Amino acid sequence: MNPKTKKIIGNVVFVLFIGLLIWPTSRSYFQQLLMKIGLFKPKLEVPQQVAEPLSSGTENVGKGVTFMNHLGETVSVADLKGKVVFINFWATWCGPCRAEMPSINVLYDKFKDNPNVVFLIVEIEGDKEKAAAFVKNEKLTLPISYPNSDIPKEWLSESIPSTVILGKDGNLATRHEGMADYSKPDVATFIQDLINK
Missing domain, CATH: 1.20.890 (cAMP-dependent Protein Kinase, Chain A)
Structure with a gap:
């Protein structure tokens, strides 16, 4: 040649x-x-800026934060105290967000029947049609939610995807910015440890 x-x-x-x-x-x-x-492994460590517990009478990060779930119901984060809450912020136009969704679906499938864990997969643009089409095309079973109030900057600053996991006490257990593989066993172990506390 x-x-x-x-x-x-x-x-x-x-x-x-x-x-x-x-x-x-x-x-x-x-x-x-x-x-x-x-x-792309998620950080599974308590961030330096830890949120205060969600308790009445104190101003804190999670107080007053609500989302609209896929059924059209309002979900208040304060009402989820006592459960581990996995919150992923994403958008339909975000390539890394779309890339990590199958791994989040694997994690969701592990815990979907556990009453002690709640998954809020929050499409930040509120574009229900595109989000539903994406979930259907990718054959995902994730329940998609949408913002119903301001999202605290401690949870979502400037980049997506971003994921936070709250412990049963309402404290921020971990926060990860950027794409990550949530199907790894250490993520499920991290969540199970929070459930067991």
Whole structure:
């Protein structure tokens, strides 16, 4: 093969590779592959800025925060005290958000029948049609929720996806910004440990 042909083939392969990274569906599969090989592990540690417990009479991060669930019901975070709460903030247009959803679905399937755990998968744009279409196309069983009040900056600052897990006392147990693989056994163990406390 002559050098000119090699150069053309190399350029074509490079353009195809870049195209695959840019095309949302391919990028999502590529990101999921990177998660599976262990590059995107969620932080499972108490953050430095820990929220106060959700208790009456004190101003705290979770007080007054509500979401609208997939059934159209209002869910107050303060009413979830006594349960472990997994909250993931995402948007339908966010590639990393879409890439991590199958791993969150695996985690959800492990705990969906456990009355001590609540999953709030919050589509921050409130785009119910696109969210429903995404869940259906990806064959996910996750219950999607939507913001019904302001979201505290301690939970969601500037980047999505972002995930927080609250302990049964309403305290922030962990917070992770960016894409992560939540199907790993250590995440389920972390949640089970919070349930057992």
